[in-house]
Amino acid sequence: MPDNSLREIIAAADMVLIGVGEEFDALRSLNRIKGYSDFRSGLKNSDISWLLPKFDDVYRNKLQSRSGEVLSRLAELLQNKNYFVISTSMNTDIYRVSWKDKRLVMPLGGCVMKQCGNGCAGSLDSLTDSDNELLNEFVEGFDLTENVNNQKKTVDIGKCPMCGAGNILNNIYALHYDENGYLEQWRAYTKWLQGTLNRRLILLELGAGFNHPEIIRFPFEKIALYNNKAVLYRVNEKLYQLPVELGEKGNSIAENSIDWLDIMC
Secondary structure, eight states: OOTTHHHHHHHSSSEEEEEEEEEOOHHHHHHHHEEEEEHHHHHHTTTGGGGGHHHHHHHHHHTTTHHHHHHHHHHHTTSSEEEEEESSSSOHHHSSSSOOOOOOTTTTTEEEEEEETTTTTTTOEEHHHHHHHHHHHHHHTTTSSOOGGGGGOOOOBBOOOOOOOBEEEETSSSSOOTHHHHHHHHHHHHHHHTTTTTTTTEEEEOOOOOOTTTTTTTHHHHHHHHHEEEEEEEEEESSSOOOOGGGGGEEEEEEHHHHHHHHHH
């Protein structure tokens, strides 16, 4: 894709579907922090794995990640367009971008909602500023060079009104993930998709890999294949390959999606 052409491509589209993938977790940068990669692996297998997206958020902020900035510029390009955004990244910067109302779905959850640790129905609630302060302090209290299981700590972000269990973050790393946190937006997304048939649809896939290919990568390929007026742009530093069946309807861009957007927007 030539420089400065993204604006023209979006302008020519009737509808735009944006897929934000794992590259926006910025693990390439996070893993440069001493001890972070090993600590993160341990955290993922611990009984507080639901905190993993919060750890990533805190340390991305220390690195002054550009993820929110570049997506905000993309949102400006899209402001006069009919679009939807789906994300498999749990980066809270994605949630904070000024997308159009109810045009974002994050099926894996993140650090925005809290739920009962036992998964009680009806326990979902938004995190308060006080909750976020407590969680940030809690994360800062860990030593990245020490095994997470050797650092016995607890954090109180409220109790479930039904069973009294402690609240945890609402995301896929929760033992009893409450998917109601995203299902309303998922229904809006699937309804929006129904209106893309025979429309000039641009699918912009940004850094989606194979952690959850059933959410972005495979569906985007299928949509591009069966919609005669759809074109897929796949931007990925390593996993940029496209099925040969897409032919000219697929465009492969072998670049890190955050770096690419920084240039193109």
